[in-house]
Amino acid sequence: MEKFQRHIALEGKELSLGYRKGKTSKEILSGLNFQLFSGEMTCLLGPNGVGKSTLIKAILGQIAPFSGNLSLEGKDIKTFSLESLAKQIAVVLTDPIFPGNMTVGQLVALGRTPHTGWSGRLNEQDRFLVEKALSDTKITYLQDERLSEISDGQRQKAMIARALAQDGQVLILDEPTAHLDLVNRFEIMSLLRDIAVNRGKGILVVTHDLDIAIETADRFWLLNCGTPLISGRPEDLILSGQVNQLLPSDKYRFNLIRGRIELEGDASEFWIEGPQELVFWVKKSLRKAGISEVQGQITIQHNPLFLTYSGQKFGTLEGLIQYLKT
Numbered sequence: 065m066e067k068f069q070r071h072i073a074l075e076g077k078e079l080s081l082g083y084r085k086g087k088t089s090k091e092i093l094s095g096l097n098f099q100l101f102s103g104e105m106t107c108l109l110g111p112n113g114v115g116k117s118t119l120i121k122a123i124l125g126q127i128a129p130f131s132g133n134l135s136l137e138g139k140d141i142k143t144f145s146l147e148s149l150a151k152q153i154a155v156v157l158t159d160p161i162f163p164g165n166m167t168v169g170q171l172v173a174l175g176r177t178p179h180t181g182w183s184g185r186l187n188e189q190d191r192f193l194v195e196k197a198l199s200d201t202k203i204t205y206l207q208d209e210r211l212s213e214i215s216d217g218q219r220q221k222a223m224i225a226r227a228l229a230q231d232g233q234v235l236i237l238d239e240p241t242a243h244l245d246l247v248n249r250f251e252i253m254s255l256l257r258d259i260a261v262n263r264g265k266g267i268l269v270v271t272h273d274l275d276i277a278i279e280t281a282d283r284f285w286l287l288n289c290g291t292p293l294i295s296g297r298p299e300d301l302i303l304s305g306q307v308n309q310l311l312p313s314d315k316y317r318f319n320l321i322r323g324r325i326e327l328e329g330d331a332s333e334f335w336i337e338g339p340q341e342l343v344f345w346v347k348k349s350l351r352k353a354g355i356s357e358v359q360g361q362i363t364i365q366h367n368p369l370f371l372t373y374s375g376q377k378f379g380t381l382e383g384l385i386q387y388l389k390t
């Protein structure tokens with residue numbers, strides 16, 4: 065049973081977005097339709113320059129749509145003042161600037177600003193929400209630490225806690241994993257998914273991290289130049305092949321078995337005997353080394369690993385490749 069009633073938190077209908085300068089206007093996105101659901105984490109993916117930030121600016125009320133409709137909780141976004149929009153939509157941008165001597169606790173308390181005004185005086189409810197945001201992001205232990213003295217991953221969690229303390233219905237994050245290592249990227253995205261599911265928030269994450277988005281997102285929005293926004297469960301878009309829209313050219317394709325993008329059009333074939341998962345890595349290594357064919361069979365033995373080719377035994381791929389290249 066769902067804890068929260070799933071509903072459309074944010075909706076765009078036939079949106080045309082772009083920029084005006086004097087009398088000229090430049091349309092970046094047109095015919096844009098989407099629905100962001102509460103209780104779900106949606107990942108917005110698309111190539112550089114396609115208009116992801118432009119869409120976020122429109123959602124935040126920073127640019128007005130040329131045409132079409134944008135609604136929050138069923139109400140036209142134009143009817144919200146910037147202050148009331150700030151209570152409903154929290155945003156975490158890629159490179160936020162906050163003083164390094166600010167503590168994590170002070171940063172998270174800033175999330176309450178749309179509610180407290182600039183006096184920043186917190187009442188009991190505000191303090192409760194700040195503490196809850198710290199504990200939901202598992203950084204209560206960091207609350208007295210300065211921003212300049214914590215790691216990038218911890219700082220990103222603090223930024224998420226600040227957005228959470230704002231307690232709006234919608235959370236938007238622009239590349240929240242950009243500077244993080246693999247473990248932290250997983251941790252942040254899993255945390256966001258948990259927040260969406262357990263707190264009933266509609267979370268939109270702009271990311272270029274397809275691998276981690278596949279593992280964690282409930283829904284993808286794929287944005288590509290000149291085509292309508294595609295929305296669906298990641299697995300549906302993979303099975304239908306629509307995920308290939310993200311790829312810049314026919315040289316790449318999404319490998320359904322490996323679950324990631326790979327170079328396509330490589331005609332090299334090798335005769336390799338051994339466990340399938342090991343064969344994959346041997347082929348990969350040979351191709352990267354510029355080897356497109358070998359004369360005989362390569363045999364792979366597992367545990368301990370050794371490779372046999374032309375009566376020779378090799379303990380590493382490096383050894384085999386050196387032999388093949390001489």
Ligand SMILES: Nc1ncnc2c1ncn2[C@@H]1O[C@H](COP(=O)(O)OP(=O)(O)OP(=O)(O)O)[C@@H](O)[C@H]1O
Pocket residue numbers: 083090092110111112113114115116117118119
């Ligand atoms: N203030 C602006 N005035 C005019 N054009 C702009 C403005 N900001 C962005 N653009 C243009 O809008 C287009 C989309 O930019 P946007 O930043 O939305 O792309 P993006 O998908 O977020 O890219 P990235 O993945 O690189 O962050 C680009 O061609 C960009 O030059």
